[in-house]
Amino acid sequence: MVTVPSPLDDAELLFHAPMGDVGALYDRAAYRYDHFRDLWLRLAGARAEQGLLDDLRHALHPGATVLDAGCGTGALARQVLAIEPTAQLTLLDLSPRMLAKADDVPGDHIIGSVLDLPFPDNSFDIVLSGWVIETVPDPIAAVAEYLRVINPGGSVLYTFCSLPQGFFSRAGSAWLRGAVKRGFAGQFLPEESTPWHDCDRSHRLSTHGGLATQIALAKCCTVAPQPVPSGSVAAQ
Ligand SMILES: C[S@@+](CC[C@H](N)C(=O)[O-])C[C@H]1O[C@@H](n2cnc3c(N)ncnc32)[C@H](O)[C@@H]1O
Numbered sequence: 001m002v003t004v005p006s007p008l009d010d011a012e013l014l015f016h017a018p019m020g021d022v023g024a025l026y027d028r029a030a031y032r033y034d035h036f037r038d039l040w041l042r043l044a045g046a047r048a049e050q051g052l053l054d055d056l057r058h059a060l061h062p063g064a065t066v067l068d069a070g071c072g073t074g075a076l077a078r079q080v081l082a083i084e085p086t087a088q089l090t091l092l093d094l095s096p097r098m099l100a101k102a103d104d105v106p107g108d109h110i111i112g113s114v115l116d117l118p119f120p121d122n123s124f125d126i127v128l129s130g131w132v133i134e135t136v137p138d139p140i141a142a143v144a145e146y147l148r149v150i151n152p153g154g155s156v157l158y159t160f161c162s163l164p165q166g167f168f169s170r171a172g173s174a175w176l177r178g179a180v181k182r183g184f185a186g187q188f189l190p191e192e193s194t195p196w197h198d199c200d201r202s203h204r205l206s207t208h209g210g211l212a213t214q215i216a217l218a219k220c221c222t223v224a225p226q227p228v229p230s231g232s233v234a235a236q
Pocket of ligand 1: 037069070071072074076093095098112113131132135184
């Protein structure tokens with residue numbers, strides 16, 4: 001018999017999440033993660049994710065090697081195969097229960113950390129990472145790892161929760177930011193700690209009043225703490 005979680009179960013998941021151990025937190029949330037993922041996309045993340053998928057469509061080619069870093073339940077990996085069925089996928093996540101939800105996705109499934117990727121330099125054509133870097137202690141180190149493992153000519157595509165600039169946007173989103181932080185260890189990254197490199201091969205899309213950001217980088221990029229250029233908030 002399948003038991004449908006009640007709103008009380010969801011509240012328990014959000015408000016009594018274990019602190020400090022991100023893998024354990026996601027193990028506990030895995031059975032309900034897809035529900036909350038859809039909710040996040042509806043509330044704030046959809047345009048940033050659409051930006052990532054548009055870039056993915058551009059970057060994919062037959063036989064492309066793709067790492068879904070922090071793959072969770074495999075939502076993005078399934079999109080890769082829907083666009084390019086011959087893509088060679090590697091799925092990596094810290095949480096065994098999240099990764100187990102992606103069992104149906106063909107490819108290598110690896111339990112590991114985005115902060116110390118178990119691959120040599122230049123291993124993949126594309127690294128995808130959706131809503132992950134804001135859950136790790138050092139987002140810039142994670143993106144540096146992504147850049148290390150892409151091939152020359154490859155792409156790193158990622159989305160993350162970001163801190164809106166204006167007072168009213170911050171105040172209006174406080175409840176949502178609080179829920180994402182408590183339930184899913186998602187820190188909304190301020191501009192000054194955004195992993196970003198400004199060049200003619202990179203681009204950045206900030207959406208939903210600055211709450212969700214999508215970035216594309218290339219092998220030539222380096223990431224270090226640096227201010228995001230003003231006027232780069234492109235879409236609402
Ligand atoms: C918000 S979920 C995003 C999952 C998936 N990318 C998606 O788009 O739905 C964050 C994921 O990152 C994983 N994660 C957190 N820290 C990690 C780390 N250091 N290394 C690998 N995965 C990590 C979590 O286990 C979780 O599955």
